[in-house]
Amino acid sequence: MEMTKATGFDESERNAVYRAIRERRDVRRGFLPEPIPNELLHRLLEAAHNAPSVGLMQPWRFIVVRELAVRQKVHQIFLDANKQALASYEGEKQQSYAGMKLEGILEAPQNLCIVCDSQSSQGHQLGRRTMPETAIYSAVCAIQNLWLAARAEGIGVGWVSILEPTLLREALKIPGHITPVAYLCLGYVDAFATDPDLERAGWETRTPLKSVLSLDEYDSRWDQGRPAS
């Protein structure tokens, strides 16, 4: 019997997908004040909503935050958390941390909080009995979809996790059974950096693929916190 294989994308389409993956950046600076048009924001949210999810549960929920007063509240929550983070470092690392820009909450005209309804009955528990955390993982898949689509649209996205979740809940009136997963800053940017900000700041470097790849059984190189290169 003759086997047929599904066809992939043509070369330019493939290149575009890999390019979005390679050139996606976490953006914290250079946001332009012009708001994202509703249709474009809608396309990004559709991309997120197309993500895979455990049991087809689609547990992500999107809160678009445009109001300056709310962004100011969240920004204050960031400042307080960031002060504590700074205090946890010493010496050169502390100086380096102090010099980094780690959010664009006020500069980006729209923020987006992606939350997860882990208790939603959609999906009828398929895949979740053994790993309940897969609800959150599904929400993260939605975030990544949006991040890549945004890069293709020329929209910068920055993930801010330097926020006390309890305070973020209060600021956005998120009920107790809903988990805040990501707080994102979104906007047009003047340019995308070619390398991660943390690399350019000398904070951390990317490791090569081979250092995280084991083709056979478990490899002791993962016993340390950071893989050996």
Ligand SMILES: Cc1cc2c(cc1C)N(C[C@H](O)[C@H](O)[C@H](O)COP(=O)(O)O)c1[nH]c(=O)[nH]c(=O)c1N2
């Ligand atoms: C879950 C999670 C949480 C955060 C991040 C990422 C992710 C995945 N990153 C961005 C992070 O620093 C960045 O992705 C890496 O440094 C790699 O850079 P590129 O994303 O490739 O530009 C991030 N960056 C930042 O400036 N402030 C932050 O609070 C966070 N938080």
